[in-house]
Amino acid sequence: MSQSDIWTEKYRPGKFEEVVGQHEIIKRVSSLVQALNIPHMMFAGPAGTGKSTLALVVVKALFGEKWKDNYLELNASDERGIDVVRQKVKDFARTKALENIPFKVIFLDEADALTREAQQALRRTMENYTHTCRFILSCNYSSNIIDPIQSRCVVFRFRLLEKKDIVEIVKRISEREKLKLTPDAAETLYEVSEGDCRRAINLIQATASISPDINSEMINMIAASAKPAGVRVVLDYALAGDFINARDKLLEVMLKDSISGTDLIKIIQKEIWNLQIEPEIKVRLTEKTGEAEFRMTEGSDEFVQLQALLASFVLAGQGKST
Amino acid sequence: MIHSNINFVEKYRALAYQDILGQDKAIEEVRQFLREFPKKKALILYGPAGTGKTSLALAAAHENNLEIMELNSSDLRNRAKLEVVLKPAAEQMSLFKRGKIIIMDEVDGVTGTDIGGIPELLRVLEVTKHPLIMTCNDVWQSKLAPVRKICKLVEMRALPLQTIQKLIERVAQQEGIIRDARFYQQLAIKSQGDLRAALNDLHSYAHVESLPVDTHEKRDVDENIFNILRVLFKERQDFLSLFDNTQLSLDEILLWIEENIPREYKNESLAKAYQALGKADVFRGRIYKKQSWRFLLYQNIFQSAGISYAKTSPLPGFTKYEAPKRILKIWMNNQRIEKKKTIAKKYAHLVHCSTRRALNDFPLLKLILKNEAIKKQMKLSEEEVQYLAQ
Numbered sequence: 001m002s003q004s005d006i007w008t009e010k011y012r013p014g015k016f017e018e019v020v021g022q023h024e025i026i027k028r029v030s031s032l033v034q035a036l037n038i039p040h041m042m043f044a045g046p047a048g049t050g051k052s053t054l055a056l057v058v059v060k061a062l063f064g065e066k067w068k069d070n071y072l073e074l075n076a077s078d079e080r081g082i083d084v085v086r087q088k089v090k091d092f093a094r095t096k097a098l099e100n101i102p103f104k105v106i107f108l109d110e111a112d113a114l115t116r117e118a119q120q121a122l123r124r125t126m127e128n129y130t131h132t133c134r135f136i137l138s139c140n141y142s143s144n145i146i147d148p149i150q151s152r153c154v155v156f157r158f159r160l161l162e163k164k165d166i167v168e169i170v171k172r173i174s175e176r177e178k179l180k181l182t183p184d185a186a187e188t189l190y191e192v193s194e195g196d197c198r199r200a201i202n203l204i205q206a207t208a209s210i211s212p213d214i215n216s217e218m219i220n221m222i223a224a225s226a227k228p229a230g231v232r233v234v235l236d237y238a239l240a241g242d243f244i245n246a247r248d249k250l251l252e253v254m255l256k257d258s259i260s261g262t263d264l265i266k267i268i269q270k271e272i273w274n275l276q277i278e279p280e281i282k283v284r285l286t287e288k289t290g291e292a293e294f295r296m297t298e299g300s301d302e303f304v305q306l307q308a309l310l311a312s313f314v315l316a317g318q319g320k321s322t
Numbered sequence: 323m324i325h326s327n328i329n330f331v332e333k334y335r336a337l338a339y340q341d342i343l344g345q346d347k348a349i350e351e352v353r354q355f356l357r358e359f360p361k362k363k364a365l366i367l368y369g370p371a372g373t374g375k376t377s378l379a380l381a382a383a384h385e386n387n388l389e390i391m392e393l394n395s396s397d398l399r400n401r402a403k404l405e406v407v408l409k410p411a412a413e414q415m416s417l418f419k420r421g422k423i424i425i426m427d428e429v430d431g432v433t434g435t436d437i438g439g440i441p442e443l444l445r446v447l448e449v450t451k452h453p454l455i456m457t458c459n460d461v462w463q464s465k466l467a468p469v470r471k472i473c474k475l476v477e478m479r480a481l482p483l484q485t486i487q488k489l490i491e492r493v494a495q496q497e498g499i500i501r502d503a504r505f506y507q508q509l510a511i512k513s514q515g516d517l518r519a520a521l522n523d524l525h526s527y528a529h530v531e532s533l534p535v536d537t538h539e540k541r542d543v544d545e546n547i548f549n550i551l552r553v554l555f556k557e558r559q560d561f562l563s564l565f566d567n568t569q570l571s572l573d574e575i576l577l578w579i580e581e582n583i584p585r586e587y588k589n590e591s592l593a594k595a596y597q598a599l600g601k602a603d604v605f606r607g608r609i610y611k612k613q614s615w616r617f618l619l620y621q622n623i624f625q626s627a628g629i630s631y632a633k634t635s636p637l638p639g640f641t642k643y644e645a646p647k648r649i650l651k652i653w654m655n656n657q658r659i660e661k662k663k664t665i666a667k668k669y670a671h672l673v674h675c676s677t678r679r680a681l682n683d684f685p686l687l688k689l690i691l692k693n694e695a696i697k698k699q700m701k702l703s704e705e706e707v708q709y710l711a712q
Binding site: 056 | 597610611648655659677678682687699
């Protein structure tokens with residue numbers, strides 16, 4: 001465990017035995033590592049389920065103290081284009097790894113942020129450096145990764161952490177940090193984090209920054225304040241027929257909390273079922289929402305598509321649908 | 323008063339590192355490059371226009387007392403010329419000064435027609451005895467791939483609004499121009515991070531009392547767009563040539579339509595119009611993705627006939643149209659949350675997640691980052707600490 005005061009780092013497992021949950025995957029990966037040879041791997045699954053952690057555990061097990069020299073972590077959504085990724089891979093792969101392990105490890109996080117064309121280029125890069133590097137790719141859905149890359153990787157599917165896993169982690173942390181949790185607090189943490197461990201730990205640290213005595217109510221309050229507010233207001237304006245205000249508010253919400261259109265539309269999709277409109281229209285709106293989300297992933301302008309969606313809400317407010 | 327006919331850009335060009343603002347990281351990289359030369363023989367400064375690429379190259383020469391061999395985009399672009407001009411320059415020792423530096427502007431201007439330009443440049447890079455600094459806007463285009471491989475790459479980012487404002491105010495002061503802060507701020511906003519543009523605007527607007535800077539300049543440039551919108555929204559007909567009378571691109575027109583639909587249409591026609599605009603946008607996306615310009619036709623039809631036929635009958639009355647605002651809003655917001663982004667980036671790097679995720683989690687991070695030890699570990703700058711305290 002590292003020295004950081006950020007709890008997601010402080011309590012990040014450093015060994016296979018310390019990892020909570022994902023038992024099957026841990027068993028398989030650790031046996032690969034014991035043989036001192038790993039294939040290219042793909043870790044697929046939701047955020048906060050241990051993909052980056054396991055990649056770190058793997059390199060620490062392989063390289064011991066010298067893991068930092070033999071490990072390159074890249075985030076596809078942060079790098080500007082595949083050319084940057086390739087350049088970094090190239091620079092990294094230029095020097096040799098340790099004596100007894102003939103390869104280095106590259107972890108490419110959020111590989112599904114790459115376009116298909118970029119993935120093709122990545123595939124060639126993987127081939128070019130296959131003698132000197134092993135790739136671990138992470139993604140939310142393996143279906144967003146092109147087949148030729150999938151077929152070169154052993155795919156591991158990560159699941160959301162279960163309640164008992166989160167409860168165990170929370171217990172560990174609260175003991176070490178001398179926090180006092182009410183009995184239901186750990187469960188509440190599980191519920192609001194929805195099985196996302198990073199979120200659960202961030203929530204507990206954020207709550208603890210206010211008081212070491214933690215109850216459900218506080219957790220709920222902090223979680224609610226951290227959620228992008230105002231989406232409901234946007235929809236209410238639209239349902240009332242006030243498109244211009246709905247649109248202004250929409251842009252304001254997106255800019256204020258730096259939410260992308262693809263993240264915002266997920267909130268809209270959930271919110272539809274809380275609206276006071278005919279169930280049949282809810283289904284139609286859901287279809288529109290799905291179409292807009294799909295278009296965004298295909299490269300359409302997020303704000304244009306969101307406005308088109310809001311216009312459908314205006315009609316829904318009058319009991320009509322298109 | 324301005325009597326000199328030298329423009330502000332040349333007159334106030336930075337000659338020392340300390341005059342170049344907001345690019346500390348790039349300066350440090352250039353310093354290191356010159357210190358370590360000939361470990362890497364060339365360096366490429368890349369980034370948007372007006373961020374100080376040429377100034378930094380020139381400042382590097384002055385600071386190190388190096389003779390400058392400057393090659394402009396127009397000077398040499400093909401193999402024969404490169405061989406005659408650049409190669410001897412690269413191989414000969416300097417006559418008067420300690421050394422020489424070769425500065426080559428706008429290498430991305432070496433196009434397909436300049437046959438052999440890139441291979442010859444590569445050959446020159448092999449033999450050169452002097453450091454070579456190149457500038458370009460887009461370093462990631464494929465034709466530069468072989469050059470990229472052997473050069474040190476240094477990025478120069480668009481300058482923050484405040485930096486530009488500070489700089490043009492300083493120049494204005496030296497020129498005896500007296501305007502209020504709002505004037506400078508508007509110039510800075512309009513420049514979109516391009517200092518050269520800001521200085522040129524300062525030059526041209528300095529003494530035009532009656533003409534305040536319009537941050538939506540397009541309004542003056544193109545009156546036609548208002549007539550186009552009027553026909554589009556009021557009448558019902560197809561007009562494939564409707565957009566021929568304007569200088570605006572189809573994508574810019576799309577923004578104008580997007581802004582003004584709700585000022586004309588309500589309910590069904592509103593929904594239909596946005597559906598059409600959504601489809602126009604889908605085709606726009608396909609054009610960019612696949613580079614198939616044939617789809618322009620479809621974009622054109624959806625954002626003309628599609629919008630016009632969204633209503634059932636012609637609309638009477640006068641409507642006041644407005645210029646698109648969201649691009650400016652987004653840009654200004656980006657300036658405002660610059661610090662938030664740099665904090666998120668530092669945090670993301672420490673905890674193995676993406677900057678996007680860190681931005682999403684920012685409300686929680688704000689609480690976590692109250693911890694002084696964490697601030698220290700993240701090496702937050704003073705401005706960043708201030709941002710968190712807000």
